Amino acid sequence: MNQKEPLSKRMKLSWREMPFAGIMFEPGSSVEYKTGDWRIERKPQIDGEKCIRCFICWIFCPDVSIKRVPKPYKKHIESVEVDYYHCKGCGICAAECPVNAIEMIEESTDVP
Amino acid sequence: MVVLKNLSTEELYAPGHRLCAGCGPSISIRMALKAARGPIAVVNATGCVEVSTTIFPYTAWRIPWVHALFENQAAVASGLEAAYQSLEEKGKRKGKVDIIAVGGDGGTFDIGIQAISGMLERGHDIVYLCYDNEAYMNTGIQRSGATPRGAATTTSPAGKVIPGKRGKKKDFIGICAAHGISYAATASIGFFSDYIDKMKKAIEVDGPAVVHVIAPCPLGWRSNPTETVKLAKMAVLTGLFPIYEVNDGIYKMSMKLGRLLPIEEYFKLQGRFQHLMKPEWKNEVEEIKKDTEKHYKKILRLAGEKIT
Numbered sequence: 001m002n003q004k005e006p007l008s009k010r011m012k013l014s015w016r017e018m019p020f021a022g023i024m025f026e027p028g029s030s031v032e033y034k035t036g037d038w039r040i041e042r043k044p045q046i047d048g049e050k051c052i053r054c055f056i057c058w059i060f061c062p063d064v065s066i067k068r069v070p071k072p073y074k075k076h077i078e079s080v081e082v083d084y085y086h087c088k089g090c091g092i093c094a095a096e097c098p099v100n101a102i103e104m105i106e107e108s109t110d111v112p
Numbered sequence: 113m114v115v116l117k118n119l120s121t122e123e124l125y126a127p128g129h130r131l132c133a134g135c136g137p138s139i140s141i142r143m144a145l146k147a148a149r150g151p152i153a154v155v156n157a158t159g160c161v162e163v164s165t166t167i168f169p170y171t172a173w174r175i176p177w178v179h180a181l182f183e184n185q186a187a188v189a190s191g192l193e194a195a196y197q198s199l200e201e202k203g204k205r206k207g208k209v210d211i212i213a214v215g216g217d218g219g220t221f222d223i224g225i226q227a228i229s230g231m232l233e234r235g236h237d238i239v240y241l242c243y244d245n246e247a248y249m250n251t252g253i254q255r256s257g258a259t260p261r262g263a264a265t266t267t268s269p270a271g272k273v274i275p276g277k278r279g280k281k282k283d284f285i286g287i288c289a290a291h292g293i294s295y296a297a298t299a300s301i302g303f304f305s306d307y308i309d310k311m312k313k314a315i316e317v318d319g320p321a322v323v324h325v326i327a328p329c330p331l332g333w334r335s336n337p338t339e340t341v342k343l344a345k346m347a348v349l350t351g352l353f354p355i356y357e358v359n360d361g362i363y364k365m366s367m368k369l370g371r372l373l374p375i376e377e378y379f380k381l382q383g384r385f386q387h388l389m390k391p392e393w394k395n396e397v398e399e400i401k402k403d404t405e406k407h408y409k410k411i412l413r414l415a416g417e418k419i420t
């Protein structure tokens with residue numbers, strides 16, 4: 001299998017070759033499906049200085065699109081980042097952030 | 113108490129699934145998996161979560177996962193538990209696999225209830241998780257036994273004659289507790305610490321356990337996706353969805369509310385209740401308030417709390 005090709009191409013999808021009972025052998029393969037292009041109008045932007053690393057945005061994101069990354073800042077050992085390839089722009093992270101460190105900004109074409 | 117920074121960053125549930133932006137059930141699944149203590153397998157009934165996490169050829173699950181039918185997730189989970197046990201007895205595999213059976217409110221309150229009752233009565237070591245978005249959402253918002261009174265759905269529309277769904281929400285946890293199981297609880301995705309703790313307890317219990325979690329659906333509730341978590345909290349604070357545990361038949365409130373938040377505050381944020389804001393249905397709102405208080409007091413009484 002050519003790993004560079006998308007899953008839909010890598011797998012043989014004709015009815016003869018389809019896996020029995022539609023069994024999927026690649027756990028979490030949905031990451032290859034970029035739901036970030038569902039976003040319309042706005043996307044979250046995190047202010048790393050305001051952020052108190054409480055991870056509330058992280059626990060509430062329905063799209064696993066707030067990532068905890070090992071980037072130290074002051075006394076913190078981790079930071080949070082947005083995965084714009086999958087974020088659907090629901091705005092829950094911004095609504096729930098206790099210190100308003102997330103702003104929903106207008107979507108632009110230069111960032112993924 | 114769950115401390116977020118101590119929770120695993122391992123994601124057993126991947127992004128790229130096709131649930132709507134701001135989907136409450138999606139949050140409920142991700143949080144439930146954060147309670148895992150080791151290997152875990154999920155049996156999923158038909159519904160939004162099942163359909164949208166496994167659109168062929170993709171899957172959002174990083175754990176063994178089985179799609180059952182709409183009505184038999186509890187039966188399939190029972191079989192799976194027996195199969196693991198048998199493999200262990202034959203020395204073919206070692207170590208416990210925790211099994212979670214997941215169903216929506218339609219698949220739980222109405223269609224799957226017979227198999228769930230069987231699973232509870234036979235005493236399988238399974239956690240049954242019902243994510244409740246209060247209607248059959250995947251097929252376009254039909255009312256279920258979990259739809260609250262007054263909510264407009266496509267099969268309980270609000271018009272001149274009726275103001276949305278007639279009748280109440282079924283007491284599913286009461287039904288489960290009546291089977292004499294060791295653990296049953298209600299939770300809200302809005303209160304993540306309480307919810308994840310309850311999932312942990314449910315997993316630890318030897319034998320069947322049930323968790324019923326309220327998970328707002330912006331599509332069916334006709335609410336702003338940004339407000340999914342806010343609504344999940346308000347459902348609890350209005351008394352419409354009290355959160356509590358039943359440990360071996362003993363009720364315990366998880367949150368003591370001094371005064372209930374006026375339900376109008378909650379209703380006005382959702383399209384499914386908009387008709388109730390009109391003067392002609394003022395009486396209906398009063399009736400819903402009475403029902404809500406009555407149910408809330410019933411739970412308080414069961415939990416041995418003072419009723420004010």
Ligand SMILES: Cc1ncc(C[n+]2csc(CCOP(=O)(O)OP(=O)(O)O)c2C)c(N)n1
Pocket residue numbers: 137158159160161182183215216217218219220245247248249250251256
């Ligand atoms: C026996 C059966 N009847 C009807 C359907 C069609 N169906 C698929 S999903 C669904 C709605 C599921 O509702 P619920 O369990 O509340 O989950 P939700 O979609 O709200 O997440 C229905 C009616 C089916 N798959 N099987």
Ligand code: SF4
Pocket residue numbers: 043044060061062063064065066082083086087088089090091092093094134
């Ligand atoms: S906007 Fe929604 S999908 Fe995007 S990161 Fe925030 S919570 Fe996640």
Ligand code: SF4
Pocket residue numbers: 046050051052053054055056057058080096097098099100101102
């Ligand atoms: S919720 Fe706000 S403060 Fe907390 S981690 Fe996220 S951005 Fe930082």
Ligand code: SF4
Pocket residue numbers: 130131132133134135136137138160161164245249250328329330331332
């Ligand atoms: S219809 Fe509701 S439950 Fe289904 S994916 Fe959309 S928001 Fe989630």
Ligand SMILES: [Mg+2]
Pocket residue numbers: 216217218244245246247248249
């Ligand atoms: Mg439902």
